[in-house]
Amino acid sequence: MRIAYSPCPNDTFVFDAWAHGRVPGAPALDVRFADIDVTNGMAERGEHDVLKVSYAVLPWVLEEYALLPCGGALGRGCGPLVLTRADGPATGADLAGKTVAVPSERSTAYLLFRLWAAEQAPGGVGRITVLPFHEIMPAVRDGRVDAGLVIHEARFTYQDYGLRRLADMGEHWEATTGLPIPLGAIIARRALGADTLRRLAEAARASVRMAWDDPAASRAYVLEHAQEMDPAVADQHIGLYVNEFTADLGEDGYAAVRALLTRAAAEGLVPPLAPDALAFP
Numbered sequence: 066m067r068i069a070y071s072p073c074p075n076d077t078f079v080f081d082a083w084a085h086g087r088v089p090g091a092p093a094l095d096v097r098f099a100d101i102d103v104t105n106g107m108a109e110r111g112e113h114d115v116l117k118v119s120y121a122v123l124p125w126v127l128e129e130y131a132l133l134p135c136g137g138a139l140g141r142g143c144g145p146l147v148l149t150r151a152d153g154p155a156t157g158a159d160l161a162g163k164t165v166a167v168p169s170e171r172s173t174a175y176l177l178f179r180l181w182a183a184e185q186a187p188g189g190v191g192r193i194t195v196l197p198f199h200e201i202m203p204a205v206r207d208g209r210v211d212a213g214l215v216i217h218e219a220r221f222t223y224q225d226y227g228l229r230r231l232a233d234m235g236e237h238w239e240a241t242t243g244l245p246i247p248l249g250a251i252i253a254r255r256a257l258g259a260d261t262l263r264r265l266a267e268a269a270r271a272s273v274r275m276a277w278d279d280p281a282a283s284r285a286y287v288l289e290h291a292q293e294m295d296p297a298v299a300d301q302h303i304g305l306y307v308n309e310f311t312a313d314l315g316e317d318g319y320a321a322v323r324a325l326l327t328r329a330a331a332e333g334l335v336p337p338l339a340p341d342a343l344a345f346p
Contacts, residue, residue, distance in 0.1 A: 144235015
């Protein structure tokens, strides 16, 4: 089974047991590591059987792929941040005419940013530029862009770059919806059939639970792919992004996904979802 997910600690932690053949009865995995912007594009082109993608890309891919009810990333207090230098923009309105780096124009982070900016930056921003997420903070620090939209472990490390937080997209989302923040989704090709899709979901859920039961088992895999991340930061990353919604989206998780994509469609940012688009076989 061809799968693509990021080298970030939450993904390697979640998929370690499955990727290494420790989940009984699970299909073997042929793993490709790729940045979320790459996996989003792969989904739009119909590449790979299973993919970790941004929830924001779902409206373009759900005809060919089904959303798995587990394995992804949602949560509270874990939203993307807009960062600037100390002498940079201080409010959303200050972003008018400025350049903002984002990890992907089809990322959930960017969708949350656009929903926030519709209220907080009515003048819009000057220019959006896409950079791999690990390049965004250096670009802000070095003055190549005026602000950066960051995700993942940047929540814990941005002060090391001399940057400050302009806004927290997650705080805005939770304040306006009361729902968890939907970030990354696991999708699988519908053509695999309902039985295989259910097997994949069971394997993902089992892999998550095995990682929780024995965190040390995934340690080497996590740190091998963590891009020289401090082990303590990797642990914080996992603690924030791997939670009850990773094991099962549940009622609140599905509500969060529907709210995100419904709000975005109302703003003309994504195509509207079909009524049963999120249903799992």
